[in-house]
Amino acid sequence: MAELVFLKLGGSLITDKRRQETARREVITRSAQEIAAALAATPGLRLLVGHGSGSFGHFAAHRYHVRQGNLEDWRGYAETAAAAQRLNRLVTDALLAAGVPAISVQPSASAEAHDGVLQTMAVTPIRTLLDRGVVPLIYGDVALDDVRGCTIISTEQIMALLVAALRPRRIIMAGEVEGVYTADPQRTPTAERIPAIGPHNYAQVEALLTTAFGVDVTGGMLDKVRTLYGLVTQHRGLSARIISGRPPGAIERALRDPSAPLGTLISGDGAAASPAVGGR
Amino acid sequence: MAELVFLKLGGSLITDKRRQETARREVITRSAQEIAAALAATPGLRLLVGHGSGSFGHFAAHRYHVRQGNLEDWRGYAETAAAAQRLNRLVTDALLAAGVPAISVQPSASAEAHDGVLQTMAVTPIRTLLDRGVVPLIYGDVALDDVRGCTIISTEQIMALLVAALRPRRIIMAGEVEGVYTADPQRTPTAERIPAIGPHNYAQVEALLTTAFGVDVTGGMLDKVRTLYGLVTQHRGLSARIISGRPPGAIERALRDPSAPLGTLISGDGAAASPAVGGR
16 A cells, blocks of 8 residues: 655754765765665655755855844845755755655745745645655755745755645654654763653653753754654654664665664554554 | 846757757856846846756656656656756856855746646745845746646746746847847858847748748747747737847846847837837
8 A cells, every 4th residue: 555654864864064065975875775775665655755954054044044034135045045955956866866766846946934934835746746656855945934034944844734735654754863862862871762752751751852951952852853743643643753864774674664663753643552663 | 117037048058958968167157147247237127047958958858758748757757857957056056156146946846737838836936036136046847747747848938927927028038049040040141130020020030930941940949939929919018039148248238238239139019119129
């Protein structure tokens, strides 16, 4: 049976966030090959891929305050858009080279945002591509905003809009970190991975991420967990998994096997307790 | 007063059509600098730029029969789209480097075609960019088609749709050839440039292009003249000029001075006879 999956390649995975416009080309190439292998092995798999902008978007966006909508300097908007497209160029070409029929779809070509929140974008081309077995490729992008002038729309925001329109079964977020931890694993050796988040422990996890970690350090993960938990509770039957894309084979395994015990599974309707999708 | 102009950089101008994916980088750079100079010198000028795909689009599109809608091989669609984006990457970066606040807008991200004819695409982002003094950059692209599966949409088709929505005053088509000629200037030394086409001579010019030239050789120019004449007769006050972008300064001059006697002026409402926009 056809199963629609959204896969995000995180900006922290495919770029070096500390250095401006530095792609991790070998990670991009390997991820593309794993996606190709998963598609070849799973005839029913329909896939939408998104990627973050990492160091390509952040520098220009930050310098020009694009997220807050700097109306004075449209060069910042143009340069942030161009940087996102340069990274997307590398990802698109890597997917094509690996044999994935990927079509890049520029979110800002049709997006409209209201005070930082994506309101609408063209979904018909994406739906049609999926129906025909093509892999639409979206990315974190700039967008025009009727309040701020302009803003940044994240891959998560775009995927959230597309979840409502396209109803995928699974979202896989492949980043740098091996899922959600009880503390910062880079600083706390005793930090433990939380294999599953669901109604049974969501409040506890949210409190942990809010208080036990510094806000600056883990704001990203807390936001991600909140957004994904919101999506899986709104859309029955949808689950999300946060994994690390760094170990070779992890992306392919997560795509092929919904129950592979990788990273952290987030689900809203008791699926986390079922052995088929257990996170242990 | 603000004047909206559409400028097309032809695929024959910015690429070597005989060689696959070969950009004429020096022409792209010079064109970008001329556009920047024209914008700097003309505060009221609002500009939308489009470019053809030349040798970037044609090879993959032809190999895979994308225009006719090859449903069997979606790799052709993906590769044609990626090739168009690779050329667009070069043009976008050249415009930014020259100081033009250009934003590339991918037509296929929102386009819907019906049997080879573009029906709709997202216009709101393009209008908003123009309102804010940014230069939207479009390009010949693939598109999904509800009859053929997929097709190719030319820059002219996209501009025709945008003419109706945005009402520019002028269209400038900068190609390889110095306007419309009475015969093929590369083969007939006595061929003369037709400085102006309007209601007074359109039928005559059309007959000339249909009969005196081989269809294969000049089909492109006949199509272009037909499309542009159709647009200028439908939209009162709109004129179009076909020029060569090869002589340095021609693009800048055409942008700055509507009455510069370059190439061939096409107009529909007697404007060709007026001294202000005369083509001689």
